[in-house]
Amino acid sequence: MLLSSFVVTLFALLLIVEPTPWYDPRYAIPMFGMMTGNTMTGVALALDRISEGAWTQRGQIEAQLSMGRSSQEAIAPIKREAARTGLVPIINAMAAAGLVSLPGMMTGQILAGNPPEEAVKYQVLIMFMIASGTGFGVVFATQIGAGRLFDERSRLRLDRLRAARS
Numbered sequence: 001m002l003l004s005s006f007v008v009t010l011f012a013l014l015l016i017v018e019p020t021p022w023y024d025p026r027y028a029i030p031m032f033g034m035m036t037g038n039t040m041t042g043v044a045l046a047l048d049r050i051s052e053g054a055w056t057q058r059g060q061i062e063a064q065l066s067m068g069r070s071s072q073e074a075i076a077p078i079k080r081e082a083a084r085t086g087l088v089p090i091i092n093a094m095a096a097a098g099l100v101s102l103p104g105m106m107t108g109q110i111l112a113g114n115p116p117e118e119a120v121k122y123q124v125l126i127m128f129m130i131a132s133g134t135g136f137g138v139v140f141a142t143q144i145g146a147g148r149l150f151d152e153r154s155r156l157r158l159d160r161l162r163a164a165r166s
Helices: 002-017 025-056 058-066 071-096 104-111 116-148
Strands: none
Touching (some): 002 116, 025 116, 071 116
């Protein structure tokens, strides 16, 4: 989560916004904060879906493993569903931004006296940054989370989940 947020923020600061110095706190802190908060939501939803899906579909996963499928093949549908779930909030936010709601950063810039065109440019940049950071974070988290559910012999290990399920 932090890695994807940091990489996308660094990319935006160095290549798009180009403040001097590149680590100017006026730009770096708000951008990284928005990235981290939104990426955290997507990653949390994706990991929750992975663990819930593995728990509820453990019989199907074990049946596929017993038929010779690899652990990655057995968990693939759950990973796809988890990635979709993790990306739903940012996709909904992007669909509504500017039409149904005015996002906070854009509203703040307009109220501070910046031209609306400039505020919209920054808001579009932030939305694309959040979408890409969340996408990378969700993909990495689902890969790592799904891998954690299996041991070195490709056996499903639901005992590694911390949730008390009995």
